Amino acid sequence: MGKVYDVIIIGAGAVGCAIARELSRYNISTLVLEKECDVAYGTSGRMSGVVHAGFNNKTGSLMAKLCVEGNRLFEGVCSELGIPYKKTGKVLVAFDEADMKVLEGIIERGKANGCEGLRLIGQDEIRAIAPGICGIGGMLSPNTAIFDPFEFCIAHAENAMDNGVDFSLESEVTAISRRNDTFYVTTPKGVFSSRFIVNSAGLYCDRISAMLGVDNYRIYPCRGQYYILDKVASDLLDIPAYPVPRPGIGGLGIHLTPTVDGNIIIGPSAEYLEDPDDYSTTPDVMDKLFSEAKALLPAIERKHIIGNYCGIRPKQAPPGEGGFRDFVIKEEEACPGLINLIGIESPGFTAAVPISFMVSDMLRKHIDLSPKTDFKAERKAPVRFRELSREEQEKLIKTDPEYGEIICRCQNVTRREIRDAIENRFGARSISAIKYRAWATTGRCNGGYCLAKIVDMLIHDYHMKPEEITYRGKGSELFSGEVK
Numbered sequence: 001m002g003k004v005y006d007v008i009i010i011g012a013g014a015v016g017c018a019i020a021r022e023l024s025r026y027n028i029s030t031l032v033l034e035k036e037c038d039v040a041y042g043t044s045g046r047m048s049g050v051v052h053a054g055f056n057n058k059t060g061s062l063m064a065k066l067c068v069e070g071n072r073l074f075e076g077v078c079s080e081l082g083i084p085y086k087k088t089g090k091v092l093v094a095f096d097e098a099d100m101k102v103l104e105g106i107i108e109r110g111k112a113n114g115c116e117g118l119r120l121i122g123q124d125e126i127r128a129i130a131p132g133i134c135g136i137g138g139m140l141s142p143n144t145a146i147f148d149p150f151e152f153c154i155a156h157a158e159n160a161m162d163n164g165v166d167f168s169l170e171s172e173v174t175a176i177s178r179r180n181d182t183f184y185v186t187t188p189k190g191v192f193s194s195r196f197i198v199n200s201a202g203l204y205c206d207r208i209s210a211m212l213g214v215d216n217y218r219i220y221p222c223r224g225q226y227y228i229l230d231k232v233a234s235d236l237l238d239i240p241a242y243p244v245p246r247p248g249i250g251g252l253g254i255h256l257t258p259t260v261d262g263n264i265i266i267g268p269s270a271e272y273l274e275d276p277d278d279y280s281t282t283p284d285v286m287d288k289l290f291s292e293a294k295a296l297l298p299a300i301e302r303k304h305i306i307g308n309y310c311g312i313r314p315k316q317a318p319p320g321e322g323g324f325r326d327f328v329i330k331e332e333e334a335c336p337g338l339i340n341l342i343g344i345e346s347p348g349f350t351a352a353v354p355i356s357f358m359v360s361d362m363l364r365k366h367i368d369l370s371p372k373t374d375f376k377a378e379r380k381a382p383v384r385f386r387e388l389s390r391e392e393q394e395k396l397i398k399t400d401p402e403y404g405e406i407i408c409r410c411q412n413v414t415r416r417e418i419r420d421a422i423e424n425r426f427g428a429r430s431i432s433a434i435k436y437r438a439w440a441t442t443g444r445c446n447g448g449y450c451l452a453k454i455v456d457m458l459i460h461d462y463h464m465k466p467e468e469i470t471y472r473g474k475g476s477e478l479f480s481g482e483v484k
């Protein structure tokens, strides 16, 4: 029998990675098991990238409390771990007096939840804050922010690793049993054991819980589709702009959100699905996204669109009900040692850090969480050549000539940055692992120019066979064989 970990965390999304980092502060052993070939492959890599302020959530709910707390902590965590973050604020746009009335209620709820600075604004102010946005007025939330969700997960996971947490990717949990206060977790890489299990499996949290006989949860997947606009449209908007939310639509409405990298995203829709892995986008919904976004910001044009994607919400409320279900974060009485995180939909990313504190508090009741004296709180951010001044770029090129060769022309990513991305701490070698670390292939040409160069590096510098190169792990191979 191998090592018995103190804690096994199932799932390396934002929540699993934040918990891993939090637990790495203490003298315990922790393992993260993730079914995919990299972190952030689930909902956490497929969302809006907004640090919510907490006014949308039901007063008194865990969601509201953790969102407000998460918003307060987010900037500090991003600065500690080198995660791109920008406090943009956010506007909710009213189209008529009835919308303004709804906004008054939202401000009241926000105040009750502990959000600061929310206020109504008139048409002139909305035009000054977000020129080009329509509407008769709206609400300003000064504490809303945007951030890089991939880097959040990568940074938390890397920092957790630096502080002693083990990660096992491509390790789908297929069964769990419990004997004599020890859990035995079956994966394709073998059976791992632990004293505690933290179930942060996102869309699959109900199935993980059921593996341990706690089968009273059901997750209803609800898809949200997005468009991505080219950076040429970045001047059109630099603050997230949302419509006034309508009850029962399953989301916050189609909004326009600038990303920290200078694109604008449009979305998300809200459609219930049977299959939690159905990441397809559909023409009818895409048309709706464009027309609703154009109603908010008429200057956007179809020629600005460079891509699309979707994410899936792990909802506890069944379709048609439009109801509210709070996060469930608890140690299960029916299965001591199992900490379940159920229904961590929006604002789950904003809440990830306070959720990690809740989990460590639950564990503290059972195990000694004595702090490590050598915990390293900081992580060095990767070089982002495109964000540096000309002088800084020249200096870097002198230290390493690979900074002098641009591989991704749309996003100005250098050969050295691609190399750093390939040599990541997790050994993740898929194209998307490189994309989300270096931001290559994300521009208007969608990898038309740089993909061949990245593949060439993987084959010649890293000795991968062409058939081993995948977009997102098994089943997404780029090459099937030789043509001659």
Ligand SMILES: Cc1cc2nc3c(=O)[nH]c(=O)nc-3n(C[C@H](O)[C@H](O)[C@H](O)COP(=O)(O)OP(=O)(O)OC[C@H]3O[C@@H](n4cnc5c(N)ncnc54)[C@H](O)[C@@H]3O)c2cc1C
Residues within 6 Å of the ligand: 010, 011, 012, 013, 014, 015, 016, 017, 033, 034, 035, 036, 039, 040, 041, 042, 043, 044, 045, 046, 047, 048, 049, 050, 051, 052, 171, 172, 173, 174, 200, 201, 202, 203, 204, 205, 208, 223, 224, 225, 268, 310, 311, 312, 313, 314, 344, 345, 346, 347, 348, 349, 350, 351
């Ligand atoms: C369209 C959309 C927009 C959103 N926008 C925002 C926003 O702007 N701001 C915000 O705060 N929140 C937002 N959210 C919510 C937020 O994205 C989620 O709450 C958060 O990402 C949940 O993180 P997680 O770690 O719980 O789940 P996930 O990121 O889904 O991670 C779960 C992980 O578990 C793994 N896993 C599953 N089953 C197994 C298994 N059997 N074995 C091993 N691993 C397994 C999965 O592969 C996955 O990596 C949005 C969500 C959606 C869908």
